[in-house]
Amino acid sequence: MENDQKYLTKNREKFNNDLLNFISIPSIAALPEHSKDVKRAAVWLKERMCKAGIENVELMGTGGQPAVYGDWLHAGTDKPIALIYGHYDVQPVDPLELWDIDPFKPIIKDNKIFGRGASDDKGSMFIPIVVFEAIFKTSGTFPFNIKFIFEGEEEVASPNMPEFVSKNVDKLKCDMIFSADGGQFSEDECELAVAYKGILGFDIEVTGPDTDKHSGVYGAAIANPVMALSQLIASIKNDKGEIAVEGFYDEVIPLTSKDKKEISRVPFDDKKFVEQTGAICLDGEIGYTPLERVSARPTIDLNGISGGYQGAGTKTVLPSKAFAKITCRLVADQKPKEILKKIEKHVEKHLPSGVTGKVIPLQDEGDPLLIPSDLDSMKLAKEVLKNIYGKDPYIIRVGGSIPILSAFYRFLGVYTTTFSFQLNDENWHAPNEFFRLSSFYKGQEAYRQLFHKIGSLSS
Amino acid sequence: MENDQKYLTKNREKFNNDLLNFISIPSIAALPEHSKDVKRAAVWLKERMCKAGIENVELMGTGGQPAVYGDWLHAGTDKPIALIYGHYDVQPVDPLELWDIDPFKPIIKDNKIFGRGASDDKGSMFIPIVVFEAIFKTSGTFPFNIKFIFEGEEEVASPNMPEFVSKNVDKLKCDMIFSADGGQFSEDECELAVAYKGILGFDIEVTGPDTDKHSGVYGAAIANPVMALSQLIASIKNDKGEIAVEGFYDEVIPLTSKDKKEISRVPFDDKKFVEQTGAICLDGEIGYTPLERVSARPTIDLNGISGGYQGAGTKTVLPSKAFAKITCRLVADQKPKEILKKIEKHVEKHLPSGVTGKVIPLQDEGDPLLIPSDLDSMKLAKEVLKNIYGKDPYIIRVGGSIPILSAFYRFLGVYTTTFSFQLNDENWHAPNEFFRLSSFYKGQEAYRQLFHKIGSLSS
Numbered sequence: 001m002e003n004d005q006k007y008l009t010k011n012r013e014k015f016n017n018d019l020l021n022f023i024s025i026p027s028i029a030a031l032p033e034h035s036k037d038v039k040r041a042a043v044w045l046k047e048r049m050c051k052a053g054i055e056n057v058e059l060m061g062t063g064g065q066p067a068v069y070g071d072w073l074h075a076g077t078d079k080p081i082a083l084i085y086g087h088y089d090v091q092p093v094d095p096l097e098l099w100d101i102d103p104f105k106p107i108i109k110d111n112k113i114f115g116r117g118a119s120d121d122k123g124s125m126f127i128p129i130v131v132f133e134a135i136f137k138t139s140g141t142f143p144f145n146i147k148f149i150f151e152g153e154e155e156v157a158s159p160n161m162p163e164f165v166s167k168n169v170d171k172l173k174c175d176m177i178f179s180a181d182g183g184q185f186s187e188d189e190c191e192l193a194v195a196y197k198g199i200l201g202f203d204i205e206v207t208g209p210d211t212d213k214h215s216g217v218y219g220a221a222i223a224n225p226v227m228a229l230s231q232l233i234a235s236i237k238n239d240k241g242e243i244a245v246e247g248f249y250d251e252v253i254p255l256t257s258k259d260k261k262e263i264s265r266v267p268f269d270d271k272k273f274v275e276q277t278g279a280i281c282l283d284g285e286i287g288y289t290p291l292e293r294v295s296a297r298p299t300i301d302l303n304g305i306s307g308g309y310q311g312a313g314t315k316t317v318l319p320s321k322a323f324a325k326i327t328c329r330l331v332a333d334q335k336p337k338e339i340l341k342k343i344e345k346h347v348e349k350h351l352p353s354g355v356t357g358k359v360i361p362l363q364d365e366g367d368p369l370l371i372p373s374d375l376d377s378m379k380l381a382k383e384v385l386k387n388i389y390g391k392d393p394y395i396i397r398v399g400g401s402i403p404i405l406s407a408f409y410r411f412l413g414v415y416t417t418t419f420s421f422q423l424n425d426e427n428w429h430a431p432n433e434f435f436r437l438s439s440f441y442k443g444q445e446a447y448r449q450l451f452h453k454i455g456s457l458s459s
Numbered sequence: 460m461e462n463d464q465k466y467l468t469k470n471r472e473k474f475n476n477d478l479l480n481f482i483s484i485p486s487i488a489a490l491p492e493h494s495k496d497v498k499r500a501a502v503w504l505k506e507r508m509c510k511a512g513i514e515n516v517e518l519m520g521t522g523g524q525p526a527v528y529g530d531w532l533h534a535g536t537d538k539p540i541a542l543i544y545g546h547y548d549v550q551p552v553d554p555l556e557l558w559d560i561d562p563f564k565p566i567i568k569d570n571k572i573f574g575r576g577a578s579d580d581k582g583s584m585f586i587p588i589v590v591f592e593a594i595f596k597t598s599g600t601f602p603f604n605i606k607f608i609f610e611g612e613e614e615v616a617s618p619n620m621p622e623f624v625s626k627n628v629d630k631l632k633c634d635m636i637f638s639a640d641g642g643q644f645s646e647d648e649c650e651l652a653v654a655y656k657g658i659l660g661f662d663i664e665v666t667g668p669d670t671d672k673h674s675g676v677y678g679a680a681i682a683n684p685v686m687a688l689s690q691l692i693a694s695i696k697n698d699k700g701e702i703a704v705e706g707f708y709d710e711v712i713p714l715t716s717k718d719k720k721e722i723s724r725v726p727f728d729d730k731k732f733v734e735q736t737g738a739i740c741l742d743g744e745i746g747y748t749p750l751e752r753v754s755a756r757p758t759i760d761l762n763g764i765s766g767g768y769q770g771a772g773t774k775t776v777l778p779s780k781a782f783a784k785i786t787c788r789l790v791a792d793q794k795p796k797e798i799l800k801k802i803e804k805h806v807e808k809h810l811p812s813g814v815t816g817k818v819i820p821l822q823d824e825g826d827p828l829l830i831p832s833d834l835d836s837m838k839l840a841k842e843v844l845k846n847i848y849g850k851d852p853y854i855i856r857v858g859g860s861i862p863i864l865s866a867f868y869r870f871l872g873v874y875t876t877t878f879s880f881q882l883n884d885e886n887w888h889a890p891n892e893f894f895r896l897s898s899f900y901k902g903q904e905a906y907r908q909l910f911h912k913i914g915s916l917s918s
Contacts, residue, residue: 197675199775201772201773208736208738209736209737209738210736210737210738211737213736214859215758215760215762215786215788216656216788216857216858216859216860217753217858217859218732218735218736218753219758219760219788219858220743220744220752220753220756220758220788220858221732221741221742221743221749221750221752221753222733222736222738222741222742222743223738223742223743224760224761226692226761226762226763226764226783227692227693227695227696227761229689229764230688230689230690230692230693230761230764231689231692231693231696233685233686233689233690233693234686234689234690234692234693234694235693236686237686237690273677273680274681276677277667277668277669277672277677277681277777278668278669278670278779279667279668279669279681279682279813279814280813280814280815281812281813282680282681282813283680283681283682283812283813284679284680284681284682285679290680291680293679293680294676294677294679294680297679299674299678299679301674301678301683301775301777302683302685302686302689302766302767302778303674303685303767303768303773303774303775303776303777303778304685304766304767304768304769304774304776304778305685305688305689305764305765305766305767305769305781306764306765306766306769307761307763307764307765308761308762308763308764308784309762309763309784310763310764310765310784313660313821314660314762314784314786314821315762315763315784316658316760316762316786317762317763318736318760318762319761319762319763320737322764324685324689325767325768325769325773325774327674327773327775329674329675329678329679353740353742354738354739354740354741354742355738355739356739362772362773398675399675399676399678399679400673400675400676401675
């Protein structure tokens with residue numbers, strides 16, 4: 001019988017063409033006029049998964065675009081169940097005039113596949129499917145129990161997925177999860193993400209008079225809500241750049257010297273980082289390096305502020321209202337709901353006189369994740385990456401938040417290990433998105449090794 | 460020869476009809492489609508002034524709508540020159556559906572003249588014209604030298620008047636000025652305005668990154684301009700409600716116990732004042748009564764604030780910019796330009812790290828006015844008011860700013876005494892504006908007495 005590695009090599013052209021077909025379906029989740037295309041991509045995916053030998057493939061309702069599920073569960077109860085995650089929807093293509101090709105007429109050029117979604121995430125999520133196929137078709141079986149779940153709304157922030165996961169706990173039940181959405185550090189350096197920040201969004205609204213009033217008549221003897229909101233916001237940070245909300249850091253797991261060493265191993269160019277922003281210098285909480293701040297320290301970010309007159313020239317009003325839009329990035333073990341309570345207490349305590357104020361919670365809420373280093377999926381991924389790249393992966397803590405990973409942990413009790421081979425110079429969300437063929441093939445070899453390693457585990 | 464008082468009484472109906480004709484011209488300065496009507500009103504006014512016996516009447520270019528000038532200067536050099544000010548333009552009439560009549564088909568009903576501009580300011584400014592006529596026609600002469608200047612852009616904030624005054628210093632040269640725009644305290648209580656606050660407008664702009672950035676990637680290690688601006692604004696006031704800008708109060712003339720007594724005489728209802736705003740309570744600088752704050756203490760008013768994302772839900776950006784729109788209300792002897800310098804110094808000193816900030820001066824700038832109590836025009840006005848109302852006028856300090864009065868003082872070196880008989884319940888700037896006939900007649904008698912008193916002065 002042919003071996004799976006040879007099967008992958010032999011079928012490269014075929015798989016490349018399959019991927020081109022997949023990319024050619026404009027599954028843009030953000031645009032209602034492409035709603036049918038998103039469904040068409042789901043159907044294409046379902047058929048392709050069936051062809052690979054995956055069983056029980058079905059489109060599942062989510063309230064939005066369908067999720068595509070499939071499994072192969074005949075490895076026996078002594079073998080683990082692994083869940084593979086990815087997404088088949090893509091970003092919009094504007095500005096179209098900056099593309100060198102039609103984004104949905106993908107081509108291969110200079111050993112790169114060009115087209116919307118080539119890298120994020122169609123190319124990446126297609127890898128575990130073809131690797132399943134290679135192993136299954138060459139051995140007639142599969143070495144562990146595997147489930148696939150691909151969503152169609154990742155690019156619109158997965159609004160329906162947390163509820164979907166909560167309602168399908170039995171179906172998605174597993175021992176480990178790998179995400180085929182993510183990326184590597186560079187072409188020859190690998191990474192493992194061990195932490196994601198959580199998120200909590202809210203507005204603070206401060207009210208003075210019931211409508212904007214004449215500042216000359218009332219401004220001197222009635223509290224100004226813009227001043228009051230500014231004072232309130234200023235009270236959130238102390239002069240060390242620390243958050244002055246009582247108890248804000250109580251649940252934060254302190255960075256160990258090992259953590260700090262891992263973070264310091266990750267190449268981080270202060271100068272380049274500042275240059276990317278156009279700001280004049282670095283800033284932030286004292287006592288931490290810039291990368292520690294970005295990757296491992298919680299923040300309160302002022303995303304916007306508004307109140308009163310904002311046009312040209314002068315309008316002498318005492319504004320009625322002012323509000324600030326705020327998100328917190330949280331780290332383990334901070335709980336969004338607890339932090340919200342602490343912020344409400346802070347606002348109550350520090351609200352200046354003469355105004356009313358309230359904290360308005362917004363939907364966005366996600367738990368921070370800190371993945372234990374002894375996790376099976378993490379250890380296996382590390383071994384494979386070291387084998388493929390010839391060096392240890394950088395241990396990365398991600399400053400951003402990925403709600404689906406929080407949902408998996410919350411409802412399935414399982415951490416996700418990111419295992420993906422896209423690179424962040426591949427024009428994600430931008431014109432001329434591409435996926436390196438070298439990454440496509442490297443990813444196939446990596447997943448092949450990973451699947452065999454999982455298969456050698458006993459549950 | 461007939462006496463002037465009888466002349467006014469005999470001609471009441473005629474003057475009322477003249478005023479109705481004047482009001483019927485829709486001289487709305489704010490609306491370009493009424494530009495011709497504003498000019499038509501200027502021409503009507505010119506002709507009416509000529510008929511009264513005023514000489515050298517002319518429409519003068521201002522860069523905007525014309526000013527209407529006229530004089531009578533044959534009283535001899537031992538008599539003072541008095542300048543009378545008013546405006547012949549009116550506010551827009553929206554919302555039209557709330558008017559009981561066509562605002563430019565004025566009527567007399569219940570002893571009130573209804574129509575746009577009846578009270579503010581056509582009715583009021585027409586009074587000194589008919590009083591001039593009465594004295595001149597019944598005596599064949601006039602007891603002092605008089606100049607009239609009526610503008611056509613008061614309701615759009617007199618954008619061209621300061622420059623106009625500066626360019627016509629010789630023509631407008633005078634010993635005293637009376638404004639026929641203003642008002643009295645109530646139907647049976649009078650007032651004299653002895654102070655107006657000055658004004659200074661500017662923006663503060665704070666910049667962090669060059670565009671809005673991802674808060675998860677950059678927010679923890681790059682300064683946030685909304686936070687920085689809030690900290691900066693908070694630094695402007697201390698916890699006593701005082702302005703913490705160094706030297707801000709240096710030039711403020713302290714309130715004497717006499718000043719405080721005069722202010723305390725003015726009826727001021729704390730509860731009603733708060734109710735008018737819908738705020739929860741009074742606020743402001745400690746150590747001063749609410750009316751002292753409003754009328755006699757300088758302020759820094761936050762008129763608006765803006766930065767970053769302001770829409771619904773959450774957008775996780777580190778904003779590039781934030782700005783605040785600010786006006787200061789100044790009192791004598793604060794100088795707008797000096798205060799601006801002090802604020803620039805404050806911003807320089809208190810700007811948080813990691814951002815750039817600048818103060819952007821706006822056009823609006825007016826000196827505060829504090830009118831000396833021994834001023835001839837003020838003393839005469841006080842005597843007449845006491846005579847007409849049977850009690851002393853309230854001595855009022857106005858929280859607002861009137862740029863034309865600042866311009867008169869700056870360029871002519873003469874303070875203005877407000878001498879006007881409108882009442883602030885007469886729906887200025889609102890539907891169903893009216894002017895009480897009783898006020899129209901009372902104003903005529905008051906101006907008649909005032910003019911004779913001026914005539915009895917020697918310069």
